[in-house]
Amino acid sequence: MNVTFTLNGRLRNVNIEPGDYLVDTLRQLGLRSVRRGCDSSSCGVCTILVDNKPVPSCTTLTARMDNKTVTTVEGIPKEASLLADEFGKQGADQCGFCNPGIALSAYALKLNHPNADETMIRHFMVGHLCRCTGYVSQTTALKAYLEGKR
Secondary structure, eight states: EEEEEEEEEEEEEOOOTTOOBBHHHHHHOOOOSSSOSSSSSSSSSEEEETTEEEEEESSSBBBGGOOEEEEEEEGGGHHHHHHHHHHHHHOSSOOOHHHHHHHHHHHHHHHHTOOHHHHHHHHHTTOOOOOSSSSSSHHHHHHHHHHTTO
């Protein structure tokens, strides 16, 4: 079956099987920022944006993307760079495996709640597991990112 969606600003028509998951489709299209973690929507590693809302790609069927807009980290290079800078300043970046999913959720938070306080940031980041940090430095970095501090 064919599915047509906008991927990182570019219209794509992809031939898929009805049971294909979005994480697999995106990786087959060469997008390596989309990572496989738990395969149960529990860890946040596979997070992408669908119509600017965070979605776990490991449990989302590609067939549901018809006429949608899908964004990966490759589609937000400037924002990802700004966030990476803040993560570096706060010591919130260690192995980096969870960063693409967090970056996309942070970008969605910025789009939808640009004045988010720490409570909102923590709420929005629920479901992003990180084994390297204690989340405090990540929260501080996300707050600085939202505030546009340099």
